[in-house]
Amino acid sequence: MIGVNRLKKNYIQKIIAYIVLIFILSSFYIEMSKNYPFNWQRVPFKYMNLYIDGFFMTLKISLLSILFALIIGIIFGVMKTSKYQILKEFANTYTTVFRNIPLLVIILIIYYGVGSMIEINAMIGAIVSLSLFEGAYISEIIRGGIEAVDKGQIEAAKTIGLNTFYIYVDILLPQAFRTTLPALTGQFISLVKDSSLASVIALQELTMVGRQIATSSFASFESYITVAIFYFTITALLQVLGKYFERRYAIL
Amino acid sequence: MKKLVVLLFVIMSIMSVFGGKIEEIQKRGVLLVGQDPAYAPFYGVNTKGERIGYEVELAKMMAEVLGVKVKFVITNWDGIIPALLADKFDFILAGMTITPERALKVNFTIPYYETGQIIFYNSEKYPDGITKEDLEKMEKKAKIAVQLGTTGEFTAKKLFPKAQILTFETVDAAAYQIITKKADVLIFDELYYGSISKKYPAIKTTKNLLNKENLGIAIKKENIDLLLWLNTFIECKKTDGTLEQLKQKWMVDYDWSE
Numbered sequence: 001m002i003g004v005n006r007l008k009k010n011y012i013q014k015i016i017a018y019i020v021l022i023f024i025l026s027s028f029y030i031e032m033s034k035n036y037p038f039n040w041q042r043v044p045f046k047y048m049n050l051y052i053d054g055f056f057m058t059l060k061i062s063l064l065s066i067l068f069a070l071i072i073g074i075i076f077g078v079m080k081t082s083k084y085q086i087l088k089e090f091a092n093t094y095t096t097v098f099r100n101i102p103l104l105v106i107i108l109i110i111y112y113g114v115g116s117m118i119e120i121n122a123m124i125g126a127i128v129s130l131s132l133f134e135g136a137y138i139s140e141i142i143r144g145g146i147e148a149v150d151k152g153q154i155e156a157a158k159t160i161g162l163n164t165f166y167i168y169v170d171i172l173l174p175q176a177f178r179t180t181l182p183a184l185t186g187q188f189i190s191l192v193k194d195s196s197l198a199s200v201i202a203l204q205e206l207t208m209v210g211r212q213i214a215t216s217s218f219a220s221f222e223s224y225i226t227v228a229i230f231y232f233t234i235t236a237l238l239q240v241l242g243k244y245f246e247r248r249y250a251i252l
Numbered sequence: 253m254k255k256l257v258v259l260l261f262v263i264m265s266i267m268s269v270f271g272g273k274i275e276e277i278q279k280r281g282v283l284l285v286g287q288d289p290a291y292a293p294f295y296g297v298n299t300k301g302e303r304i305g306y307e308v309e310l311a312k313m314m315a316e317v318l319g320v321k322v323k324f325v326i327t328n329w330d331g332i333i334p335a336l337l338a339d340k341f342d343f344i345l346a347g348m349t350i351t352p353e354r355a356l357k358v359n360f361t362i363p364y365y366e367t368g369q370i371i372f373y374n375s376e377k378y379p380d381g382i383t384k385e386d387l388e389k390m391e392k393k394a395k396i397a398v399q400l401g402t403t404g405e406f407t408a409k410k411l412f413p414k415a416q417i418l419t420f421e422t423v424d425a426a427a428y429q430i431i432t433k434k435a436d437v438l439i440f441d442e443l444y445y446g447s448i449s450k451k452y453p454a455i456k457t458t459k460n461l462l463n464k465e466n467l468g469i470a471i472k473k474e475n476i477d478l479l480l481w482l483n484t485f486i487e488c489k490k491t492d493g494t495l496e497q498l499k500q501k502w503m504v505d506y507d508w509s510e
Contacts, residue, residue, distance in 0.1 A: 202326040214290075
């Protein structure tokens with residue numbers, strides 16, 4: 001009986017919260033439309049196919065960058081926990097460099113700087129920059145996850161004769177993966193959002209498409225709000241996916 | 253006979269230096285034109301995603317004469333000259349004002365369009381208008397919105413050195429500052445008025461241009477043959493009235509934006 005009451009109360013609080021949120025947003029919208037003549041007829045519906053192209057481009061570079069960033073992150077994360085000082089130093093230098101330079105600058109250096117030596121197109125430039133930048137953060141997350149595993153387990157594994165490779169693959173990494181999942185999900189979400197910076201090298205992703213349509217249609221805010229909704233779709237999906245994995249691999 | 257061979261060799265090597273670019277374009281079959289995402293009415297996208305506008309049509313006419321297809325390479329405005337120097341495209345046809353500073357890095361064709369910078373203001377804030385002299389009197393209090401890297405920015409800095417210059421990445425963002433009255437004026441190309449006044453009827457411009465500017469096509473220094481050909485092309489299109497027709501079509505009543 002108490003349980004049902006509590007459930008009801010939760011729902012009431014939830015509804016109140018949403019009403020307040022909707023009120024705040026709509027008053028913001030009304031206040032803004034005093035200055036800005038919103039015209040939803042022009043954008044987004046007439047330009048929908050362009051937004052969808054941009055959406056898929058963002059999805060593509062985000063997913064590929066997530067994959068590469070994860071690979072880079074695992075390699076360097078493992079290197080950081082290695083007993084060889086030289087590997088540690090390499091990994092630490094990498095992290096220090098890429099965590100201390102803004103992503104925007106990395107993108108510009110890779111596209112214009114490296115791009116002047118070897119021909120790289122905007123998409124590869126964006127994926128390389130994003131993977132290297134986010135990989136530096138992920139390697140720190142992975143390192144934390146590995147170090148959080150109880151030392152006794154490694155000793156036990158050594159006693160039964162497992163070599164270093166199997167200790168990592170069978171014991172350390174699966175546990176690190178589980179404990180770092182929430183942090184990784186957060187990192188992937190920020191990767192998706194950071195991919196908007198690739199618009200500076202004129203990659204036809206969501207932000208770029210949004211800017212292009214804003215200028216062509218003379219409807220800038222309609223365009224940027226549409227872009228925001230598309231980004232939200234991707235990141236919300238990632239969040240749900242992250243939650244699903246967390247539940248799936250939870251220690252019961 | 254020997255002299256003839258030497259002479260031929262010299263001509264050939266000159267041709268390969270000065271006659272290379274057009275040949276290269278025709279061999280490639282595609283004319284690569286550098287532009288930034290959109291700058292209506294010069295260029296922009298329609299609802300199908302095709303590029304349209306004054307300069308887009310001009311580029312298509314060039315490609316027709318060359319017997320090639322045209323492809324627009326999109327680069328951000330602040331990186332457009334470096335991209336040209338890095339051979340990402342053949343030339344910049346993107347409403348670029350001819351300036352002596354830019355001409356140190358690239359060659360410009362003869363002008364194909366004449367325009368100038370003008371002051372945009374919000375007639376709700378300044379019902380009687382605001383002039384260059386008013387802004388000079390305001391000195392440090394004057395807030396001027398401009399777009400990064402444009403001649404509007406250069407003009408604002410030159411004419412009003414003491415004023416606060418607010419720089420924005422896009423002109424839309426800069427224009428929004430005068431709508432919301434965060435900035436007093438916007439300094440930008442005169443022909444932006446056609447599109448902005450359609451959206452915000454409150455926005456007006458001063459009568460006099462702050463300066464006069466010519467728009468030209470920017471080409472990499474060594475591509476002399478392309479430069480000469482483009483000059484001839486512009487000259488002919490000016491004479492036969494094509495440029496004037498294009499101006500009537502794109503710059504006057506903005507019917508295409510519906």
